[in-house]
Amino acid sequence: EDQVTQSPEALRLQEGESSSLNCSYTVSGLRGLFWYRQDPGKGPEFLFTLYSAGEEKEKERLKATLTKKESFLHITAPKPEDSATYLCAVQAGANNLFFGTGTRLTVIP
């Protein structure tokens, strides 16, 4: 059975304090791993797609990496506006995405 586990559930960082969010997955035939950002009361906003182990993608202060069993979302020198819930999702055999429960990030000024 497909499984996506995100950790930690919640993370509080001081502004400028770098850290990483983890997404571990167990799926048959990974076709893609997706990171989304979700602000309260809004729909998920697409950040990255990773397709194969060793792949990395960057956008501003965010960098996503992928191995055969997990993905990391690295946040470098975060700012308060980076506060949000970060969702990881995988696409395996079906067309739909299978989501983890997210990591709620709070960046304190």
Added chain:
Amino acid sequence: GAGVSQSPSNKVTEKGKDVELRCDPISGHTALYWYRQRLGQGLEFLIYFQGNSAPDKSGLPSDRFSAERTGESVSTLTIQRTQQEDSAVYLCASSLAGRHTDTQYFGPGTRLTVL
């Protein structure tokens, strides 16, 4: 261009009533998805449309849930005889062609509260 839109943004209903939720995908996107997000839980897949047909309905939780899509555009999710456990945010997403390389773009969701 315009993103995915959903209406209403909020819906409060009484137990046992029927509700209809609407999704307008990004223009030109042939694939459309419905997900449900319960408080404190991850998004759950409900149904996938390719054009006007639904090749995957495996996520619909019961026969009270149904969805249709017309004109390869607007989709409606209908919940009959609503129950309190149906309370959730219902999210719609669309992608260009439904390929695994196509990004799914989400709407803002409809928050459904069943009293």
